[in-house]
Amino acid sequence: MDLGLLIAVIIAALAYDFMNGMHDCANAIATVVSTRALTPRQALALARTLNIVGAFASTAVAKTIGRDIVEPSQVKMGMVLAACLGAIIWNIITWYLGLPSSSTHALVGGVVGVVLVHLGPTALKPHGLVKVATGMVLSPCVGFLCGLIVFTVTKWVCHLCNIRQATGDRVFRPLQILSSSYMAFSHGTNDTQTAMGMITMALVRYGVLASFKVPFWAILACGVAMGLGTQVGGWRIIRTMGMRIASLRTVHGFSAEMAAASVILVSALFGRPVSTTHAISASIVGVGSVNSLWMVRWGIAGRIVTACILTVPGAACIAVLVTYVLRWVGV
Numbered sequence: 001m002d003l004g005l006l007i008a009v010i011i012a013a014l015a016y017d018f019m020n021g022m023h024d025c026a027n028a029i030a031t032v033v034s035t036r037a038l039t040p041r042q043a044l045a046l047a048r049t050l051n052i053v054g055a056f057a058s059t060a061v062a063k064t065i066g067r068d069i070v071e072p073s074q075v076k077m078g079m080v081l082a083a084c085l086g087a088i089i090w091n092i093i094t095w096y097l098g099l100p101s102s103s104t105h106a107l108v109g110g111v112v113g114v115v116l117v118h119l120g121p122t123a124l125k126p127h128g129l130v131k132v133a134t135g136m137v138l139s140p141c142v143g144f145l146c147g148l149i150v151f152t153v154t155k156w157v158c159h160l161c162n163i164r165q166a167t168g169d170r171v172f173r174p175l176q177i178l179s180s181s182y183m184a185f186s187h188g189t190n191d192t193q194t195a196m197g198m199i200t201m202a203l204v205r206y207g208v209l210a211s212f213k214v215p216f217w218a219i220l221a222c223g224v225a226m227g228l229g230t231q232v233g234g235w236r237i238i239r240t241m242g243m244r245i246a247s248l249r250t251v252h253g254f255s256a257e258m259a260a261a262s263v264i265l266v267s268a269l270f271g272r273p274v275s276t277t278h279a280i281s282a283s284i285v286g287v288g289s290v291n292s293l294w295m296v297r298w299g300i301a302g303r304i305v306t307a308c309i310l311t312v313p314g315a316a317c318i319a320v321l322v323t324y325v326l327r328w329v330g331v
Contacts, residue, residue: 013198014222022232032179037173051227056219058189061271066204079323081322143260154251183260185265189268192226194273197214200218257280
């Protein structure tokens, strides 16, 4: 039974990463499609490839998810499976509704939910929760400020160099391809690690690994799963992220991506799992706010904020329900 559950956890974690690709990876390329610097097909291929490459950059976030929230030896394999399934179900719901909520925080919510109900609050590690919470709170705030600052500086440079709007579109189109590549790489670095953390947690719990060290095959598998998910289902979120929050030109897209990618990559290297959705959404709002607050479609931004607030408790509740369903069917 334990071996079967281990296999089920690995499959569920990879399915979660695939769904993450469908749900979140469009964050990396939404603005480059909105500004028509790349076609959707080109942008999806770019994101798919660089998400796989980014998966090999770090495992710090995987350690936070799989080791720093709860001790792997304390959890049962069915709890790990339920946390993954809870995040998947939440992502399916928000993906269907076209809401770019955070896959990372959905998985965190799933883990916290099953641990609270089945092991109690004392099983949670305060240090790990603080790392997650600070990333959750600070990423949109820092993303907004960075987007505002980067775009303000970019406008100032354009003014000094006498770059007008028509010329600016030609100048920033290739630059935005570079910024989208940076965004896709940083997304892969951050988001693929959440599934790695769950797989490694299960391997430690089963006894395959003596210590928490992400195996190479898990890194590769998670990167490929996310890349495939990106290729399959990115367009629905692209429409919300790139076309409905604010009216963007190439200079806006470049500024938003550079700001968000920097926030995500630095956070990932320090093991703080952040939401790429929060970061790029806030950066787009920050960029759009520089010229005029009316550039931002605040109704859509409000829906995104609502989804973000509901993600952790929503995914936690679903994961807990899944544990009872698994118990009912004999797992």
